[in-house]
Amino acid sequence: xxxxxxxESAQAPGGREPAAEPKARPWWLRPAAHTALxxxxxxxxxxxxxxxxxxxxxxxxPLSDSNDTPIVLGYLFGILGWLIGxxxxxxxxxxxxxRPVIGQEEDEPVGGIAKYFRYTLDHKVVGIQYLxxxxxxxxxxxxxxxxxxxxxxxxxxxxxxxxxYLEVVGxxxxxxxxxxxxxxxxxxxxxxxxxxxxxxRVAFPRIEALSFWLTPCAFIILLSSLLVGGFPTGWTGYxxxxxxAGEGMDGYAIAFGLMGISAILAAFNIVVTxxxxxxxGMRWSRLPMFVWAMLTTGFLLVLAAPVLVGxxxxxxxxxxxxTAFFVNQLGGSSYLYEDLFWFFGHPEVYILALPGFxxxxxxxxxxxxxxxxxxxxxxxxxxxVAILSFFVWQHHLFDSGIDPDMRPLFMLTTELISIPTxxxxxxxxxxxxxxKIRLTVPMLFxxxxxxxxxxxxISGVVLSDVPADTTSHGSFFVMAHFHYTIMGGLIFAxxxxxxxxLPKMMGIKLNERLGKLHFWTMFIFFNSTFLPLFxxxxxxxxxxxxxxxxxxxxxxxxVSISAFLLGVSLLIFLVNFVMSxxxxxxxxxxxxxxxxxxxxxxxxxxxxxxxAHVPVVLSGPYEYGDPKAxxxxxxxxxxxxxxxxLAGTEx
Amino acid sequence: MATEASTPxxxEAPETGEPAAEPRHGLRIxxLWVVASVICCPIVxxxxxxxxxxxxxxxxAANQQFDLTVLATIATPVFLGxxxxxxxxxxxxxxxxxxxxxxxxIHGNAKIQVTWIAATSTIVLAxxxxxxxxxxxxxxxxxxxxxxxxxKPDSSNILQVQVIGQQWAWTYRYPQFGGFETTQLELPLNxxxxxxxxxxxxxxxxxxxxxxxxxxxxxxxNNIAYTTPxxxxxxxxxxxxxxxxxxxxMFNYGTVVSPAAFQTWAQQxxxxxxxVTKMLPPYALTYDPTGIANLGKVLVQLGIGGAGGGxxxxxxxxxx
Numbered sequence: 001x002x003x004x005x006x007x008e009s010a011q012a013p014g015g016r017e018p019a020a021e022p023k024a025r026p027w028w029l030r031p032a033a034h035t036a037l038x039x040x041x042x043x044x045x046x047x048x049x050x051x052x053x054x055x056x057x058x059x060x061x062p063l064s065d066s067n068d069t070p071i072v073l074g075y076l077f078g079i080l081g082w083l084i085g086x087x088x089x090x091x092x093x094x095x096x097x098x099r100p101v102i103g104q105e106e107d108e109p110v111g112g113i114a115k116y117f118r119y120t121l122d123h124k125v126v127g128i129q130y131l132x133x134x135x136x137x138x139x140x141x142x143x144x145x146x147x148x149x150x151x152x153x154x155x156x157x158x159x160x161x162x163x164x165y166l167e168v169v170g171x172x173x174x175x176x177x178x179x180x181x182x183x184x185x186x187x188x189x190x191x192x193x194x195x196x197x198x199x200x201r202v203a204f205p206r207i208e209a210l211s212f213w214l215t216p217c218a219f220i221i222l223l224s225s226l227l228v229g230g231f232p233t234g235w236t237g238y239x240x241x242x243x244x245a246g247e248g249m250d251g252y253a254i255a256f257g258l259m260g261i262s263a264i265l266a267a268f269n270i271v272v273t274x275x276x277x278x279x280x281g282m283r284w285s286r287l288p289m290f291v292w293a294m295l296t297t298g299f300l301l302v303l304a305a306p307v308l309v310g311x312x313x314x315x316x317x318x319x320x321x322x323t324a325f326f327v328n329q330l331g332g333s334s335y336l337y338e339d340l341f342w343f344f345g346h347p348e349v350y351i352l353a354l355p356g357f358x359x360x361x362x363x364x365x366x367x368x369x370x371x372x373x374x375x376x377x378x379x380x381x382x383x384x385v386a387i388l389s390f391f392v393w394q395h396h397l398f399d400s401g402i403d404p405d406m407r408p409l410f411m412l413t414t415e416l417i418s419i420p421t422x423x424x425x426x427x428x429x430x431x432x433x434x435x436k437i438r439l440t441v442p443m444l445f446x447x448x449x450x451x452x453x454x455x456x457x458i459s460g461v462v463l464s465d466v467p468a469d470t471t472s473h474g475s476f477f478v479m480a481h482f483h484y485t486i487m488g489g490l491i492f493a494x495x496x497x498x499x500x501x502l503p504k505m506m507g508i509k510l511n512e513r514l515g516k517l518h519f520w521t522m523f524i525f526f527n528s529t530f531l532p533l534f535x536x537x538x539x540x541x542x543x544x545x546x547x548x549x550x551x552x553x554x555x556x557x558x559v560s561i562s563a564f565l566l567g568v569s570l571l572i573f574l575v576n577f578v579m580s581x582x583x584x585x586x587x588x589x590x591x592x593x594x595x596x597x598x599x600x601x602x603x604x605x606x607x608x609x610x611x612a613h614v615p616v617v618l619s620g621p622y623e624y625g626d627p628k629a630x631x632x633x634x635x636x637x638x639x640x641x642x643x644x645x646l647a648g649t650e651x
Numbered sequence: 652m653a654t655e656a657s658t659p660x661x662x663e664a665p666e667t668g669e670p671a672a673e674p675r676h677g678l679r680i681x682x683l684w685v686v687a688s689v690i691c692c693p694i695v696x697x698x699x700x701x702x703x704x705x706x707x708x709x710x711x712a713a714n715q716q717f718d719l720t721v722l723a724t725i726a727t728p729v730f731l732g733x734x735x736x737x738x739x740x741x742x743x744x745x746x747x748x749x750x751x752x753x754x755x756x757i758h759g760n761a762k763i764q765v766t767w768i769a770a771t772s773t774i775v776l777a778x779x780x781x782x783x784x785x786x787x788x789x790x791x792x793x794x795x796x797x798x799x800x801x802x803k804p805d806s807s808n809i810l811q812v813q814v815i816g817q818q819w820a821w822t823y824r825y826p827q828f829g830g831f832e833t834t835q836l837e838l839p840l841n842x843x844x845x846x847x848x849x850x851x852x853x854x855x856x857x858x859x860x861x862x863x864x865x866x867x868x869x870x871x872x873n874n875i876a877y878t879t880p881x882x883x884x885x886x887x888x889x890x891x892x893x894x895x896x897x898x899x900x901m902f903n904y905g906t907v908v909s910p911a912a913f914q915t916w917a918q919q920x921x922x923x924x925x926x927v928t929k930m931l932p933p934y935a936l937t938y939d940p941t942g943i944a945n946l947g948k949v950l951v952q953l954g955i956g957g958a959g960g961g962x963x964x965x966x967x968x969x970x971x
Contacts (some may be wrong), residue, residue, distance in 0.1 A: 334854055334869050436754045
């Protein structure tokens with residue numbers, strides 16, 4: 001059992017010498033984001049100097065524009081400097097030297113915002129850090145999208161040079177795909193999973209905090225590639241173009257690899273927390289659906305993201321150390337990159353989709369006041385999607401010249417994956433049957449998610465059909481498909497989850513009228529932006545182009561104007577978020593949605609250790625409508641209950 | 652409401668004490684769905700189908716149009732089903748103002764779950780069989796099959812065209828006419844064409860839109876795709892894989908002409924370009940540009956202008 005019932009000892013992680021009281025120091029003397037930035041700058045300078053020193057004698061690579069070693073080493077040392085400046089190595093180094101561990105990271109005052117800029121070990125603080133960061137990354141990526149649509153207003157008049165356009169396209173795609181990998185697992189997963197399973201903490205608080213602090217690094221490194229000309233490959237980074245590209249490509253490879261590492265760490269922590277830190281009585285059949293989604297997403301990340309890191313590593317060595325993994329003329333193969341990338345890339349899109357399924361499956365029982373229909377089917381659906389997602393990646397390579405025998409096989413597996421995905425719809429439709437639906441803002445976003453993902457999913461089945469894919473591959477049809485599933489699915493669900501759980505996380509309710517305005521404008525303009533893109537793609541416009549057929553100009557203009565209005569709807573959200581959290585601050589400390597979730601049974605925001613006592617879970621979270629249902633948990637179990645449970649399991 | 656909790660079984664049990672029976676929601680939804688599908692599916696198949704991209708200019712394009720029509724016809728009832736159900740739920744099952752009570756505690760329904768799983772599995776497997784048939788019987792549906800294609804036209808008279816992609820232009824070589832290289836893609840009507848697609852530098856993708864052909868151009872790899880043009884006319888060739896700076900400008904146009912006109916053109920071009928063809932590397936299924944002498948001079952002679960020329964100075968490291 002992993003529930004700790006002995007007091008933490010001085011030499012255990014997080015413990016400290018009884019006599020060693022931490023000195024009270026002002027915030028600017030304690031390691032935090034500002035010292036991290038200083039460390040990063042010093043680290044970058046050192047790395048760049050080192051790179052120049054060791055590689056000045058390298059001859060030019062045959063397919064590369066310049067010597068990238070100083071840049072790569074600069075980034076790597078910069079990351080190390082960032083982490084040192086953040087103070088994450090302070091206590092481990094003290095332990096290694098045999099000096100008393102200060103453990104200051106846990107000793108944060110309850111109020112104040114300084115702890116959000118430090119390496120803090122409370123999973124709730126990490127969740128809030130992730131939340132603000134992810135919103136920032138999302139809006140940055142969205143700005144790039146506005147630039148893309150501005151360029152595509154005219155097929156012949158160009159606002160951006162070709163290289164600027166490609167930079168923007170690459171930044172938009174990479175920013176979104178990279179950062180949104182953790183958009184739910186980071187803020188909502190880290191914050192809510194311990195509360196939902198009845199635990200006072202996560203399994204690995206240091207790993208969790210580290211996973212967060214790697215994300216600003218990745219964000220800055222990705223943006224820094226713009227300073228050296230950006231990268232011309234889009235988010236997929238196909239070799240050999242990525243080997244041929246200029247210095248901006250290094251920023252892409254390092255940032256993406258770093259984000260992969262961050263996601264692996266976060267996922268690893270979540271998976272262990274869910275498996276090992278469940279409260280007594282929290283059986284697998286009582287686990288909230290959101291936790292099932294985090295579990296499956298976590299497994300996918302832990303198994304697939306290392307392949308990405310490997311692929312990025314090979315790009316870096318091809319560009320610096322003169323290896324030839326991906327260069328055909330030198331004995332490598334461009335197919336190797338495609339396979340490595342998509343072996344990660346396909347589970348990646350399910351990493352993006354599954355948390356969305358989890359959030360909406362969590363929201364709808366509350367606002368239908370009914371149990372989730374077919375709990376086991378929903379869990380089986382998520383597991384099925386997760387497992388099958390490893391067997392479909394070749395559908396990104398249908399036209400690449402792969403062995404033709406493989407195509408019917410991957411067509412089959414890709415079409416099969418729509419069966420477990422369909423379970424999510426079965427569960428939703430069953431939950432709506434004879435329900436008492438309340439159209440609150442979270443419920444609206446959940447409904448929007450179901451509608452959008454339906455279109456996205458159906459277009460996915462069209463793409464999985466190899467003959468139909470011949471026209472659709474590499475066209476705007478694919479673009480519309482994945483925007484419908486990722487933005488229409490995940491991001492709508494994310495906003496639903498945000499409106500639903502912000503009272504829990506910050507004790508503040510987001511303004512409801514602005515929320516409804518945000519939903520309706522976002523829903524209408526999202527569909528008006530991306531629905532025509534199916535037609536645009538089928539009519540022959542490839543992806544990532546700045547020139548297109550004249551007869552598609554009207555459609556593209558409609559899409560661009562809608563996209564600008566979609567941006568306005570996100571501005572409405574930003575206004576709502578900033579005003580509600582910083583200025584209006586309408587307190588909401590109880591259980592405003594009258595949810596049965598375990599996380600709602602404690603105060604909003606929860607106390608420092610989540611639960612005063614480890615709860616004993618008595619029934620599932622979806623037992624609405626049943627007057628004989630037990631409450632979800634006993635938060636004050638009588639003395640000896642947990643000891644008795646432990647004794648029972650060990651006996 | 653207290654008696655509702657007893658059976659989570661058939662959801663249509665009438666409430667006790669109510670004068671009228673509970674409306675048969677399931678039946679209503681089913682009727683709405685069937686009526687909507689019966690109206691929309693024929694419209695999709697017969698009215699929209701013949702206008703679906705990519706048209707019917709070639710055998711593979713017509714095949715893809717048929718595929719897309721069938722997929723759209725099957726997708727229609729799926730889409731309508733979910734949307735009608737959701738719409739019905741949002742109309743009839745909304746909580747009334749001030750009603751804070753819960754709904755019926757229905758946890759699941761084995762019959763519905765099994766039916767759903769069976770139905771979705773059947774649809775998906777049927778689509779798989781359909782897709783495989785469409786892939787296999789039309790010579791690979793215009794998709795690139797790699798260097799060893801297994802679905803070939805069974806004809807002895809296949810026109811071979813090599814498509815060479817490079818940053819940022821398409822050129823075509825006709826090995827059956829002496830291996831001349833040109834930027835014009837002319838094809839004869841009703842003769843199966845074998846496209847051998849390769850690249851000289853990075854990954855491109857040869858997408859002949861109206862011909863329904865898409866094959867990635869990989870360096871050092873020969874990717875073969877088949878189609879048979881069925882109507883004369885022009886078509887667009889675009890690059891469908893991001894290949895660098897001028898990817899957006901990497902397109903040209905081709906034409907399908909009558910067999911006689913094609914023969915005339917091919918023989919004329921062969922004669923006209925004879926001196927240039929001597930300078931080219933011998934026709935091969937793949938090329939290593941680092942080994943091609945005089946590549947720069949050849950490009951200039953062939954007049955590859957616009958995006959493909961001028962931005963590629965001879966002293967660029969990519970050029971030998």
